[in-house]
Amino acid sequence: MANGTRADLVGLFHKDQLTIGISELSRMTGVSPRQLRYWQKKGYIIPKNEDEPGKPRIYTMRMVIKAAAMSNLLQTGYTLKAAAAQVDERMRPAQTMYHVIFDRYEGFEVTDDGELLVNLGTFDPDPSQQLFAKMVNGEVKFEIKHK
Structure with a gap:
């Protein structure tokens, strides 16, 4: 009988594995670094290393997706608060599936x-x-x- 471990799957797909800096996030989303820092201050996006003050901000792919989706909604007329809430609600099923798969596997x-x-x-x-x-x-x- 062959076996695979939890580490095999989690290592491939761990949500914090892929990260980018604020400059790359800005380029990918079209949102200025200054605006991204404001979104962070408001709690809408959270850098992976938020507990390490003074270090350059790095963001997970989840935050990249959230920032890009928020940017798109802002362009269609949403307020920042409404865009963040809408994105959180849209991402909820995917987050739940991630936890069902990776926390139980x-x-x-x-x-x-x-x-x-x-x-x-x-x-x-x-x-x-x-x-x-x-x-x-x-x-x-x-x-x-x-x-």
């Missing part, structure tokens, strides 16, 4: 007969069991196994 197993089982960790109602997901005829199915 503990690895995968390939059984001797070639079936791929995605380990989603402890089954909440019964800690002695683990929850697995698998594809059966193009549909996601779940399986519970004892630890």
Whole structure:
């Protein structure tokens, strides 16, 4: 049986892995660095290293997407506050999916007969069991196994 670890997937897709500086963020979004600093001051965008004063700001891809979407909404007439709220609401499903996938994922197993089982960790109602997901005829199915 082959196995994959949580680190395998998280290492590939970790949301904080890809970062850019404020100059690059400005170029990508068309928003001036001064305006981006104002958005940060207001709490609408948050640099990854916000707890390191004096260091150049770096932003995650999530903040890049948020800043770009806010810029687009501002151009269509939204206020800054309304644009930030709208983007947060639009990003909410994606953030939830990210957490469902990455917070629960503990690895995968390939059984001797070639079936791929995605380990989603402890089954909440019964800690002695683990929850697995698998594809059966193009549909996601779940399986519970004892630890």
